Amino acid sequence: MTRPLDNPGSCFVCRRSASGFGVHRGEQVGWMCLTCRDTRSGVIAMSILTQTFDQYERDALIYAGNEAGEYLDSLGTTDLSALPPENYQRFLEIVVNSFGEGMRHSLKDAA
Numbered sequence: 182m183t184r185p186l187d188n189p190g191s192c193f194v195c196r197r198s199a200s201g202f203g204v205h206r207g208e209q210v211g212w213m214c215l216t217c218r219d220t221r222s223g224v225i226a227m228s229i230l231t232q233t234f235d236q237y238e239r240d241a242l243i244y245a246g247n248e249a250g251e252y253l254d255s256l257g258t259t260d261l262s263a264l265p266p267e268n269y270q271r272f273l274e275i276v277v278n279s280f281g282e283g284m285r286h287s288l289k290d291a292a
């Protein structure tokens with residue numbers, strides 16, 4: 182993956198909605214959500230090597246997958262097509278939120 186810069190609608194760290202705050206690197210801007218701004222995750226993410234950022238993304242995806250898998254285990258199924266809509270929405274929320282948590286956790290350790 183590459184660092185998703187210059188997209189004012191999406192936080193380049195966690196992919197949630199950006200809130201109008203950005204960090205610059207040369208001509209490029211990394212737009213951030215409030216959480217990534219307040220935790221300095223965006224500033225740290227912009228300062229690290231692309232290769233390191235990519236590894237953090239891979240780690241965050243694994244973390245998000247594990248968290249979502251634990252949720253499915255708690256429901257007693259791994260069949261997404263069998264989930265009621267509210268459980269499927271909760272599954273997706275866990276994936277998205279856990280990805281951001283994983284990114285911010287890794288970036289905090291990089292500071």
Ligand SMILES: [Zn+2]
Binds near residue numbers: 193281
């Ligand atoms: Zn964010």
